[in-house]
Amino acid sequence: MRLNLTVNGRPHQADEAWEGESLLHVLRERLGLPGSKNACEQGECGSCTVYLDDVPVCSCMVAAGQAQGRAVRTVEGLADGDRLDAVQQSFVDSGAVQCGFCTPGLLVQAHDLIERNPEPTDAEIRESLAGNLCRCTGYEKIMDAVRLAAQRKAVS
């Protein structure tokens, strides 16, 4: 089937999408946007988190056809040109990246948290990121990065 959707503010078309494939597959394999990662394909890990009409979802569990006419924002759409979003820059500065596979999903989910809740408590950060697994177990640096991003967004 043919699919029309907006990704990171630009219209995209995917031809010959299989009806049973996921939005994640469309993004990675048909639209050349490999930032969203394919790890568990069952919603356990959060590595494929994207915004679907401004709501963070696991793109591996959105059927391709359900994204028809919708607006998707992926990790590739967080930065403003070469200028990283505060969440991205804070992950760099805090050393919150080890192997990096979970990072794109964490960035999108943390970005949404700070948008909705500019001054999250540690408990709120932990609950918000509970669906994003880092198997390097680098969670303390990730906590540091989210706290730093919230501080930076508050003063910017």
Place this chain on the structure above:
Amino acid sequence: MDFLRAASLDDALATKAQRPDIAPIAGGTDLMVAINFDHIRPSGLLDLTSVPELADWSESGGVIRIGAGVPYARIISELGEHLPGLAMASRTVASPQIRNRGTVGGNLATASPSGDAHPALLACAAEVELASVRGTRRLPVAEFFTGVKRSAAEPDELITAVHLARATGPQQFAKVGTRNAMVISVCAFSVALHPDRAEVGTGLGSAAPTPRRAVEAEEFLAGELTSRGMWTDPRPLPETVVTRFGELVAAAAAPIDDVRGTASYRRHALGVLARRTVGWTWDEYSTGRQTCA
């Protein structure tokens, strides 16, 4: 496989009548996993996310109708006051991303004994709204579950909503798992006090082939509260009553040994959850202040 997008409920019901084997999809948080892993290959997907009749909740005469497409995140943020038990259960579902997509309608469609919404729906005597081109019917949720992942929905029917009375007393939900998020319950329990009709509601999850009530426990506690005059004059619950309530809840379970836990652990833990949650609800009923773990 084909993909059909329903624009209205009539549209969706007509398609389901013509093609009863088509798989309805809303949040996709169960169905897409099964497709991703090649566990099922339905003849087609019927997307319900654009059906306006499923997308909202409403209240009429003290009864709340939650459209089958309302995600858990909205139940938590919008219905915590009206339906505290269901909102607490929703808060324990998976992760924020999944709560943004997953729905009570989908939880019912999967009809797993471990579905997190089910104990709260049972404790609140919810009704499931089922629709087809033949008409609409409402079924008590306790009659909806017929076996492991089996329900009373006919092949041409869609789950369109659940109906629950607005809470008239405290409600609680508790579940046992290895962490707070992303956990299929080892066992789960919900209790609701219904002072308007001097009744108690319960629901057990991951405790039997289907989610089920602990009817004897409900009747025992309601009887004790009534005979002691405690609905109108709430005093501390006698320890013997709490203990017996826990025993009756445990006795209502028919659990199995599996990878998540043993039958004997589940029976024990259900008794513990029952005692704790009934204590919290009774504290709230007598003091007006919500307590929990």
